[in-house]
Amino acid sequence: MADGTGGLARAVLREQLRERLLARILDGEFAPGERIVESHVMKEYGVSQAPVREALRDLEAMRFVESFPHRGVRVRLISERELAEMYPVRAALEEVAGRAAAPVVTDDVLALLEDEIEAMRAATRDDDVHAVLVHDARFHEIVFEAADNALLLEVWRSLHAEIRALVTYTRVRVGLADIVESHVPILQALRQRDPALAGKEMRHHIEHFGALAFTAREEDESPARPD
Amino acid sequence: MADGTGGLARAVLREQLRERLLARILDGEFAPGERIVESHVMKEYGVSQAPVREALRDLEAMRFVESFPHRGVRVRLISERELAEMYPVRAALEEVAGRAAAPVVTDDVLALLEDEIEAMRAATRDDDVHAVLVHDARFHEIVFEAADNALLLEVWRSLHAEIRALVTYTRVRVGLADIVESHVPILQALRQRDPALAGKEMRHHIEHFGALAFTAREEDESPARPD
DNA sequence: CCGTCCTCGATTATCGATAATCGAGGAAGC
DNA sequence: GCTTCCTCGATTATCGATAATCGAGGACGG
Structure with a gap:
């Protein structure tokens, strides 16, 4: 969305998940190269798959993770x-x-x-x-x-x-x-x-x-x- | 994804949709400022909502469309x-x-x-x-x-x-x-x-x-x- | 008349379930 | 012993349905 969400409109699961996951990546909890499995995230946050997928796709656009079809997402390892x-x-x-x-x-x-x-x-x-x-x-x-x-x-x-x-x-x-x-x-x-x-x-x-x-x-x- | 898909791995609905929609935007079929409604795209291509949403999110990352929570996606009008x-x-x-x-x-x-x-x-x-x-x-x-x-x-x-x-x-x-x-x-x-x-x-x-x-x-x- | 509140159709966000795909490991053939 | 094929559990991709939200328009009170 270009967001930056300087404004309001909170509480969209996808966005909250994105922030949480990003924080965990930056904290190193998800190490570079490590996989992030959708189903694990689902259970951890008690949400469904759709918002997780979309949050991950956002992170991909931000270049923090990379994904390949049918092979999931992993934290980007920057060479x-x-x-x-x-x-x-x-x-x-x-x-x-x-x-x-x-x-x-x-x-x-x-x-x-x-x-x-x-x-x-x-x-x-x-x-x-x-x-x-x-x-x-x-x-x-x-x-x-x-x-x-x-x-x-x-x-x-x-x-x-x-x-x-x-x-x-x-x-x-x-x-x-x-x-x-x-x-x-x-x-x-x-x-x-x-x-x-x-x-x-x-x-x-x-x-x-x-x-x-x-x-x-x-x-x-x-x-x-x-x- | 970084994709560029110089390689293989075709036939993921989300990607096909992204290409189709992008082509239509570039052709001007979707005019700048015009809304793109998920349900319409669903019916048109006979697919479900999930891949449509993800394709639209890809286009958003590419800066071709913009979206606001609960208000959908529109073709970006560049000032x-x-x-x-x-x-x-x-x-x-x-x-x-x-x-x-x-x-x-x-x-x-x-x-x-x-x-x-x-x-x-x-x-x-x-x-x-x-x-x-x-x-x-x-x-x-x-x-x-x-x-x-x-x-x-x-x-x-x-x-x-x-x-x-x-x-x-x-x-x-x-x-x-x-x-x-x-x-x-x-x-x-x-x-x-x-x-x-x-x-x-x-x-x-x-x-x-x-x-x-x-x-x-x-x-x-x-x-x-x-x- | 004018502004506020409410309702309702349209649309998006999320869910739970199913189908498709992948990769590791084992069985079969050479 | 090594390669190839196949099976199977894990995971992703997609689906169909439900819940939440929005905005336009009408009812209502002043």
Whole structure:
């Protein structure tokens, strides 16, 4: 539905199931690659098969699971190759977001971004990797929301599955602090309301970590990777 | 499902229905804004409600229809605003595709692109707007396929609904010939295997027509309604 | 007259049951 | 011993029927 359900209209089983299942996937209760069996979900939640199937199909559209006819659904296992493919796409989208957001960003939004950076710093002090990544993602999402382009936001959100998979693959080769502080130039560019600069900073931010992720990986045998 | 069903596994009602319905939407048999009633589709194809619902949900994920709980599905009516939002997103994606494709493009692919341009020229001679747009879209799709980035291709395809809506809104202010010939620099850049140039040409190509579409529209301020 | 409440047909959401398909494991043939 | 075929339990795909919801139109009170 494009939903986002900012509004009302709750209590459609399919939607509730979708949220529940998604939460369980994100919590890792359903591990990547693991099957999700319709009949099990039915019994667990005491509902019928139809809403379960539709919820799973929603998750499929969100790229969190994949399905094959007569063989059911499994949590998507995102390969390193797919992750590598994500970087240029994401970098391009983030640049667009930065450009679009810079001229229209409000002080409120800047404050929110500041808060997220603060939250990341706090999480870094606690060495809480998960929290850092959550606030990291939220920081970027705020910029996309500020860009005031519904399509752009939606496309970016469709990469959630991949973005989240970074957690799995990111052996921390980069200090958490580096990740956190690399957001500061973005915020500054937005403060200056400089579209070109904000776009550039967003792009560089993504490309930087993309490059790190893969130069760091070169060493340990990367499969199917022509130079 | 990621499907694309390059492979086998046919004959799942939901998929067949999805294809049929999509074809009818694209043919304009279901007009934008028109409702698609589950029970009608059921009877028409002699199937039950479940596969119809799932097919419609697939189409929703593809952004061709939209749905609201208890109020059914209607063919998405893409506003000019949404169309305007598409241009920066598409421009960014096309640049990525051009960059990625240039270094790895084969002579076969270049020949295919040449063919599409030829087909566009022929269609122009016949003044067949629809055919021009079809080959136009195909040209771009070939570049995305050549870029060898499944995610990029998938994201681009998710804009199909919007791209197609251009047909509706594009009162021909630009000569068909201009559209056609504006593809030539892209092909040349790819021939030279110059990533930066190919990316730049792709981007400019989109931005050019985006700008045209909206400077041309400023004047009449029509709120989403062709006459 | 005008706004509110209610009813009712149309439609969607969910259910429970049946049919079709898959894959693992065992039997039969070589 | 190995391959091929077949059976069977598990699971998905589809069906037909029921429950819940919506919105238009009419009855009602002011």
